Amino acid sequence: MSPTSLGLVAGTLTSIAAIPQLVKTLRTRHARDISIWQPLLLAIGVALWLIYGILIQDLPLILANIIPLACNVMLAILKLRYRNDCDALD
Amino acid sequence: MSPTSLGLVAGTLTSIAAIPQLVKTLRTRHARDISIWQPLLLAIGVALWLIYGILIQDLPLILANIIPLACNVMLAILKLRYRNDCDALD
Numbered sequence: 001m002s003p004t005s006l007g008l009v010a011g012t013l014t015s016i017a018a019i020p021q022l023v024k025t026l027r028t029r030h031a032r033d034i035s036i037w038q039p040l041l042l043a044i045g046v047a048l049w050l051i052y053g054i055l056i057q058d059l060p061l062i063l064a065n066i067i068p069l070a071c072n073v074m075l076a077i078l079k080l081r082y083r084n085d086c087d088a089l090d
Numbered sequence: 091m092s093p094t095s096l097g098l099v100a101g102t103l104t105s106i107a108a109i110p111q112l113v114k115t116l117r118t119r120h121a122r123d124i125s126i127w128q129p130l131l132l133a134i135g136v137a138l139w140l141i142y143g144i145l146i147q148d149l150p151l152i153l154a155n156i157i158p159l160a161c162n163v164m165l166a167i168l169k170l171r172y173r174n175d176c177d178a179l180d
Contacts, residue, residue, distance in 0.1 A: 003145040010142055013135030020127035024180055033123040037110035045103030052100055055093040090114055 011064045018042070018071035022078075031079040036089045039075035042068060101154045108132070108161035112168075121169040126179045129165035132158060 001009075018039075025031050046065040053061030083089065091099075108129075115121050136155040143151030173179070 003142055006138055006145065007142040010135050010138035013131050013138065017128050017131035017135060020131070020180065021125040024125040024178075025123065028123065030123045033115065033118065033120045035111040035114040038107050041103050041107035041110070045100050045107060048096055048100035048103065052093055052097045055096065088114075090110065 011060065015064050015067050018068055018075065022071045022075055025075060025078050025082070029082050031075075031082045032087050034075070034079055036076060036079045039072040039079065043072035043076055046072065101150065105154050105157050108158055108165065112161045112165055115165060115168050115172070119172050121165075121172045122177050124165070124169055126166060126169045129162040129169065133162035133166055136162065 021034075025034070046068045050062060050065040050069060053059075053065065079089070111124075115124070136158045140152060140155040140159060143149075143155065169179070
């Protein structure tokens with residue numbers, strides 16, 4: 001496998017990684033064991049990656065960060081929405 | 091802020107994002123609401139990013155993926171370890 005193919009597989013896996021978590025959280029309506037910091041830091045981080053990709057006009061960087069941005073923003077919102085009194089944000 | 095500084099902040103945030111989740115999971119010993127697929131896909135994905143970084147000799151790419159690799163491998167193991175009968179892996 002060439003380094004470029006390896007990079008493409010790596011980018012695909014890290015791009016889609018939050019989808020199963022989002023599906024599970026939407027389905028179970030529970031987010032007790034999820035730290036708000038992971039989706040929050042990932043959402044801010046991938047948003048900055050996206051802006052960086054736009055600034056340096058790098059299409060793969062832009063494409064790789066759109067799905068994680070959407071998923072992690074939604075996960076952070078769901079963590080707040082499904083929270084109850086016994087559910088810590090940290 | 092220059093594109094390079096923006097990229098460095100983005101890389102730092104996405105690198106450290108899994109640390110609070112790891113701390114929370116270790117502290118609470120619960121991983122019910124976590125999908126095994128997120129840490130698993132991220133662990134494999136960042137491992138491939140790391141190999142890609144080594145192959146193309148890109149130091150920032152190598153450094154940015156070491157912490158997420160360690161955190162996500164540990165999270166996947168903890169998800170299996172703290173699992174009980176009522177706790178789905180998906």
